[in-house]
Amino acid sequence: MTDTWRPAPGRVVCVGETMAALAPDPPRPLADAGHVRLSVAGAESNVAMYLADHGIPATWLSALGDDPLGARVRSAVAAAGVDVAHVRTDPDRPTGLMLKDPTPTGTRVHYYRKGSAASALGPDLLDHEALRTAALVHFTGITPALSASCQELVTHALAVPAAERRYAISFDVNHRAPLWPRGTAPDVLRDLAGRADIVLVGLDEAQDLWGADLTPAAVRELLPGPRVLVVKDGSREVTAYTASRAVTVPALRAAVVEPVGAGDAFAAGFLTGLLRGEPVDRALRLGHITAVSALKVTGDRGPLPPHRCLDRLLGLSDEEWQAYEETPRSASDGARCGPWGGPALA
Incomplete structure (x- = not known):
C-alpha cells in the first residue's frame, strides 16, 4: 500500500539560526579547559547540509x-x-554563540543568542526570493523560541492553510527548554506542529511537553493535522503516521560516539526519501541510515555510506533490517561498505 501525498521534488529552504560553537578540547569542564575547539551548530543548517549530501x-x-x-x-x-547566498549579514547584531561544558554528569550547554543577528528575523522573510521556488521549507521549534519576531515568522508561515501554500512545510519540534520562558513552550509548539505538513518529534520530548504517559499513537491523536507525523522513540524505533496508515521501522543498531546531530540527520534522510517519492518505510530507513552517520562521529555531521552500501541497506528485507548491526569487518568481507565503517549483517 502506498500513500498518495508527497512534497513536490525540488529545492528545500531551511530557515533558522546557526551559531559558532566552542567546546573544550579534549573534553573537560569548561572552567578547567586550556584549549577549546571552534565549530558551528545549528539544527536547520545541519538538515540543509545532510540534504545536500543526499x-x-x-x-x-x-x-x-x-x-x-x-x-x-x-x-x-x-x-x-x-x-548560502541569501544569508543576510547584520552590521549591528552579532553571530550567536554556544558554549559546551562537559561535566561528569553530562554536558551543559550555554547559549548566547539574545540579540543575535538571527534573533531579529521576522515575518518579512517570507517574502524573500529564495522561497519563491522552494518545494519544501523546513523550520524547527528552536526558531520561535529565539524572539517575538522569530515566533511571528514561523506563525505567519504556518497560518497559510496547507492547500493554499506555495510550498510544503516541515517542522521538527526540537524542544530546547532553556530557550523558552517557563510554561510557554507546550501550547506554542503544539499549535505550530499541528499546522505543518510534515512534523517530526521525539517521543520523549512529546512526553515532556504534552504528557508523560503519551504513546506514539496518542501523539498522533494530539496532532491529527499534519499529512505526515513522525514520532521517534529513541534508539528503538520510529513510527510515521499518514492519512491512511502507521508505519514503524526499527532503528539500526550501531555504536554511538556522540548523539549530537542525529535528530537533524534523521530529518534530512527522511525528507530526502519523501522528496524522491520513496514509500514511507524506505524514507524512514533513509532517516535511520543518515542518523547513524551522525552517531558515528564527534560533532554534528558524519559521512554518508557509499551509494552501493546505502542501496543495499534500503533493499534489505524486514527481517534482515532488524538483524543488521553496523560493525567493522575486514576489507575482504563482501558485506563491507568502505570508509563508512564496515556495516554487516549480524
Whole structure:
C-alpha cells in the first residue's frame, strides 16, 4: 500500500539560526579547559547540509553578524554544498554563540543568542526570493523560541492553510527548554506542529511537553493535522503516521560516539526519501541510515555510506533490517561498505 501525498521534488529552504560553537578540547569542564575547539551548530543548517549530501538542492536562509564567527559559519555551511547566498549579514547584531561544558554528569550547554543577528528575523522573510521556488521549507521549534519576531515568522508561515501554500512545510519540534520562558513552550509548539505538513518529534520530548504517559499513537491523536507525523522513540524505533496508515521501522543498531546531530540527520534522510517519492518505510530507513552517520562521529555531521552500501541497506528485507548491526569487518568481507565503517549483517 502506498500513500498518495508527497512534497513536490525540488529545492528545500531551511530557515533558522546557526551559531559558532566552542567546546573544550579534549573534553573537560569548561572552567578547567586550556584549549577549546571552534565549530558551528545549528539544527536547520545541519538538515540543509545532510540534504545536500543526499543530492537534494538545499538553501539555508538566516542572518549572521558582520564578524569573524559569522564568516566561519557561512564558510562551513557553504563548504557542504548548501546555497548560502541569501544569508543576510547584520552590521549591528552579532553571530550567536554556544558554549559546551562537559561535566561528569553530562554536558551543559550555554547559549548566547539574545540579540543575535538571527534573533531579529521576522515575518518579512517570507517574502524573500529564495522561497519563491522552494518545494519544501523546513523550520524547527528552536526558531520561535529565539524572539517575538522569530515566533511571528514561523506563525505567519504556518497560518497559510496547507492547500493554499506555495510550498510544503516541515517542522521538527526540537524542544530546547532553556530557550523558552517557563510554561510557554507546550501550547506554542503544539499549535505550530499541528499546522505543518510534515512534523517530526521525539517521543520523549512529546512526553515532556504534552504528557508523560503519551504513546506514539496518542501523539498522533494530539496532532491529527499534519499529512505526515513522525514520532521517534529513541534508539528503538520510529513510527510515521499518514492519512491512511502507521508505519514503524526499527532503528539500526550501531555504536554511538556522540548523539549530537542525529535528530537533524534523521530529518534530512527522511525528507530526502519523501522528496524522491520513496514509500514511507524506505524514507524512514533513509532517516535511520543518515542518523547513524551522525552517531558515528564527534560533532554534528558524519559521512554518508557509499551509494552501493546505502542501496543495499534500503533493499534489505524486514527481517534482515532488524538483524543488521553496523560493525567493522575486514576489507575482504563482501558485506563491507568502505570508509563508512564496515556495516554487516549480524
